[in-house]
Amino acid sequence: MREFLESDTGFYYAIGVFTIAVFCVGLAALAIVNPDGVGSRELAGLVGGFVLFMLVYFVSVTVHRLEGGDGV
Numbered sequence: 001m002r003e004f005l006e007s008d009t010g011f012y013y014a015i016g017v018f019t020i021a022v023f024c025v026g027l028a029a030l031a032i033v034n035p036d037g038v039g040s041r042e043l044a045g046l047v048g049g050f051v052l053f054m055l056v057y058f059v060s061v062t063v064h065r066l067e068g069g070d071g072v
Helices: 002-006 008-033 040-066
Strands: none
Touching: 002 008, 008 040
């Protein structure tokens, strides 16, 4: 695991996965604390925007890796 995190690309992937985990925990907490607080339309927009953001993030990391800019 340490070898994976020593490279720039591995670190960026780990940060992306951590961000997704925090987002999911936040959504679960929102559903538990206030189940009627967010409508389905707003929730779909929030999740859709986050998915697009993460898609761009992972594509950028992949392009960085393919360019050979791993920093190792």
